[in-house]
Amino acid sequence: MRLPDVFCARRIARSLMATCGLCGAILGAGLLLDTGIPAAHAVIPNLTRAEIIARAETGIGAMYSWGRESWTPNLGGGLGPDCSGYTLKCWEVPRTLLYQEEDGVNASIPLRYTSYEFFNCLGPWYALSSRSLLREGDVLVKNNGTSGHVVIYAGGDAWNSPVVYEAPGTGLTVRRASTYLNSEYQPRRRESLLESGIILDNPTAVSTGGSDVGGNWTRSTSTPGWYGDDYQVRAATTATSWARWTPRFPSTGYYNVYLRWTSGTNRASSALVHVNTATGQYKRYVNQQINGGAWYSLGRYRFNSGYGTGSGSISIFATGANGYVVADGVMFVPTQ
Amino acid sequence: MFRSLKRPQGLRSVWPGRRPAASGSREAERGRRRAKPRRQIGADVARRRRARFAALLSSLAGLGLCALAGCALFVPGFALGAEQPATTTTLTSPEDAASIVAGAPPVAPAAGSGGLELVTLPWGDSDGQVGLESPGEGLTRGPEALAIAPDGRIAILDSVNRRVVVLDREGAWTGTIPVTLAAPRFLAADDCCIHVLDCDADRRLLTLTWEGASLADMSLPALDDVVTGLFATVAGPCVEVAHGQVMLLSPEGALEAVGVHDPGVSKRESAKAKSRTMAGRPLDTGLDRVAKATFSPQAGLCVELFKMDADRSRASQIAEIGPALARGRAVEHLVSVDGDVEGGLIVGMRLVESDAGPDAPGGSKPSLMITKLDAEAFSSATRSSAALSAEALSTEAPVLFLADPTYAYVGTPYVVAPDGRICQPLPTPEGYSIVVHTFLEEATR
Numbered sequence: 071m072r073l074p075d076v077f078c079a080r081r082i083a084r085s086l087m088a089t090c091g092l093c094g095a096i097l098g099a100g101l102l103l104d105t106g107i108p109a110a111h112a113v114i115p116n117l118t119r120a121e122i123i124a125r126a127e128t129g130i131g132a133m134y135s136w137g138r139e140s141w142t143p144n145l146g147g148g149l150g151p152d153c154s155g156y157t158l159k160c161w162e163v164p165r166t167l168l169y170q171e172e173d174g175v176n177a178s179i180p181l182r183y184t185s186y187e188f189f190n191c192l193g194p195w196y197a198l199s200s201r202s203l204l205r206e207g208d209v210l211v212k213n214n215g216t217s218g219h220v221v222i223y224a225g226g227d228a229w230n231s232p233v234v235y236e237a238p239g240t241g242l243t244v245r246r247a248s249t250y251l252n253s254e255y256q257p258r259r260r261e262s263l264l265e266s267g268i269i270l271d272n273p274t275a276v277s278t279g280g281s282d283v284g285g286n287w288t289r290s291t292s293t294p295g296w297y298g299d300d301y302q303v304r305a306a307t308t309a310t311s312w313a314r315w316t317p318r319f320p321s322t323g324y325y326n327v328y329l330r331w332t333s334g335t336n337r338a339s340s341a342l343v344h345v346n347t348a349t350g351q352y353k354r355y356v357n358q359q360i361n362g363g364a365w366y367s368l369g370r371y372r373f374n375s376g377y378g379t380g381s382g383s384i385s386i387f388a389t390g391a392n393g394y395v396v397a398d399g400v401m402f403v404p405t406q
Numbered sequence: 407m408f409r410s411l412k413r414p415q416g417l418r419s420v421w422p423g424r425r426p427a428a429s430g431s432r433e434a435e436r437g438r439r440r441a442k443p444r445r446q447i448g449a450d451v452a453r454r455r456r457a458r459f460a461a462l463l464s465s466l467a468g469l470g471l472c473a474l475a476g477c478a479l480f481v482p483g484f485a486l487g488a489e490q491p492a493t494t495t496t497l498t499s500p501e502d503a504a505s506i507v508a509g510a511p512p513v514a515p516a517a518g519s520g521g522l523e524l525v526t527l528p529w530g531d532s533d534g535q536v537g538l539e540s541p542g543e544g545l546t547r548g549p550e551a552l553a554i555a556p557d558g559r560i561a562i563l564d565s566v567n568r569r570v571v572v573l574d575r576e577g578a579w580t581g582t583i584p585v586t587l588a589a590p591r592f593l594a595a596d597d598c599c600i601h602v603l604d605c606d607a608d609r610r611l612l613t614l615t616w617e618g619a620s621l622a623d624m625s626l627p628a629l630d631d632v633v634t635g636l637f638a639t640v641a642g643p644c645v646e647v648a649h650g651q652v653m654l655l656s657p658e659g660a661l662e663a664v665g666v667h668d669p670g671v672s673k674r675e676s677a678k679a680k681s682r683t684m685a686g687r688p689l690d691t692g693l694d695r696v697a698k699a700t701f702s703p704q705a706g707l708c709v710e711l712f713k714m715d716a717d718r719s720r721a722s723q724i725a726e727i728g729p730a731l732a733r734g735r736a737v738e739h740l741v742s743v744d745g746d747v748e749g750g751l752i753v754g755m756r757l758v759e760s761d762a763g764p765d766a767p768g769g770s771k772p773s774l775m776i777t778k779l780d781a782e783a784f785s786s787a788t789r790s791s792a793a794l795s796a797e798a799l800s801t802e803a804p805v806l807f808l809a810d811p812t813y814a815y816v817g818t819p820y821v822v823a824p825d826g827r828i829c830q831p832l833p834t835p836e837g838y839s840i841v842v843h844t845f846l847e848e849a850t851r
Contacts, residue, residue: 136541152543184543219545233632239544242589245606248632250818252810253773
């Protein structure tokens with residue numbers, strides 16, 4: 071069977087890339103890796119730091135499984151990813167961010183990134199010159215050629231025991247933990263990273279009947295005004311269908327909550343939204359036929375620090391709607 | 407529950423679970439660049455790929471040789487086949503090892519902060535061994551915690567094998583205690599008991615006697631952040647959260663009488679723990695002093711010392727120690743603050759690379775600096791009399807330097823024994839060693 075030309079070209083390109091990386095390492099060209107200048111790689115979606123952390127939270131409790139890269143979000147159990155698979159999902163590289171196994175999508179990607187590629191900057195990320203520059207959503211990685219480990223930096227002590235998200239190893243579950251990481255662990259930063267506040271774009275929305283579980287929420291760019299790279303849309307249905315964003319709140323307090331969509335005459339005029347807080351659930355209705363392409367205020371609410379799907383999240387429902395429902399993004403702004 | 411064992415003879419390295427792939431093997435290659443299920447390709451394509459691969463290997467080999475030649479020409483001291491520098495000094499006799507942990511004057515190390523090797527346990531899951539797991543793509547981990555009781559007994563959290571390994575104070579294998587926790591990570595011990603904490607999966611804390619009997623089984627209460635430490639005290643186990651908040655835990659309904667030191671207390675099954683916030687991390691098992699340490703690159707290091715009241719309900723500050731601990735070197739981060747039985751304070755810091763410690767005999771560059779302050783050195787440094795004199799600290803405090811353990815994750819770079827000696831867990835391909843360091847001023851000046 072003759073291979074498609076694009077497949078061969080990709081393999082050659084990868085070989086050249088790997089050769090260059092190895093040569094760089096052999097010749098001690100650490101300076102080239104530490105310049106902080108992103109190298110040219112395939113285009114990946116824009117992502118906020120809050121999205122990386124929110125995505126990482128959904129995997130906690132999933133059982134480490136070598137070679138896997140997926141998990142059922144917020145399950146607190148079941149088969150999970152290995153360390154690099156976990157990071158790939160949270161970073162949305164190379165180009166998709168589905169929770170479940172992606173055979174249909176990844177079949178065109180012959181090699182999956184591992185800690186080797188993270189360590190040697192053979193992907194859409196780059197090295198930081200110092201661990202003191204780490205910010206949440208960056209990663210720390212080590213690889214000695216035969217084994218490696220990569221963790222997502224969440225904050226705390228950069229050189230001693232930073233708080234990280236990691237899929238540690240066989241028999242252990244994905245966790246958020248303080249882990250002593252020695253100087254072998256090098257800092258890396260994703261390209262196309264948005265330095266915004268707490269904004270969760272549509273790929274971060276966990277949904278029932280959504281695209282992340284192979285359902286009917288679909289990504290679209292048909293109507294302008296979306297945040298990030300696209301938006302997620304669902305036709306009205308009588309079946310259970312919701313999309314939910316859950317950030318990790320850095321501190322307890324009040325936050326102004328904003329929702330975003332792209333408007334059109336075929337949209338729902340009263341889409342149901344739940345604001346889930348530690349003190350209760352608040353129902354709101356939004357008219358998505360107007361106010362598209364802007365952050366629409368849902369009000370001011372108090373949230374506790376940490377991550378809680380039932381106590382610190384926003385849900386939007388296509389169930390029982392009277393038109394298409396758009397789940398594009400949410401934004402949380404701390405306030406007094 | 408507790409198995410007494412003879413000290414094993416003729417220990418050999420046995421790797422449990424998945425064996426790390428041999429370098430260059432197919433499995434190792436898979437670990438480096440794991441492929442998705444391969445497409446079916448024709449023989450001609452496979453031939454072309456082999457040819458391309460051979461060409462790639464040739465070019466790489468050429469480049470590698472050129473680089474090595476360049477190093478040989480331009481890098482002083484570079485030579486193929488040079489041995490790795492030794493970082494420890496092996497004990498010359500079993501009596502030397504016993505003296506290290508038992509508190510007798512130590513045998514001086516050969517050079518610098520090399521330390522004395524107390525014991526080496528080969529990798530494995532049998533008696534006389536501790537577990538190592540290397541998933542290839544994940545955390546290569548050995549025993550994740552080490553604790554030393556005031557009487558010198560040693561507990562090793564053999565987390566891969568889910569057990570606690572008990573050594574006597576001479577480092578001789580005594581036995582093991584099974585641990586019924588999914589992911590045990592923290593360990594603390596005193597003369598009476600051993601505490602084991604799983605703060606991730608089961609979120610339970612077990613309290614065991616040194617003989618393996620269960621004294622308490624507590625569910626961890628909701629915490630604001632991640633656990634960063636576990637301490638054994640006469641009032642019960644203390645959990646440190648995010649290097650800041652410290653809480654004394656006790657089973658529900660018995661806040662102060664944790665009972666681990668009361669032989670009449672029966673085993674408690676998964677009682678939910680109650681917690682009480684402490685002023686800082688305990689510096690001794692008696693819970694007489696606690697410390698709160700903060701560090702930032704701008705403000706530097708600050709350690710506040712508190713003395714606990716007799717009923718341990720209040721704490722009053724007795725000293726505040728400033729950033730002079732690093733002796734003018736640039737500190738990257740605080741590593742640990744511990745106490746010793748003489749009322750001293752032992753502070754570990756990571757230095758920035760340019761300020762790392764003096765070269766070891768082989769040329770290695772330790773990055774951890776540990777300073778010991780005698781009780782007299784800061785007894786007058788009360789809050790009202792301002793911080794401790796920087797000059798006094800910079801000239802009097804002994805220090806030692808350690809390198810990071812790199813072969814496997816062992817939880818912490820060092821543990822301070824109650825008598826003030828520094829015990830370093832040191833993983834190597836041969837096994838898990840405990841190296842004991844002492845503060846010798848002549849070695850650091």
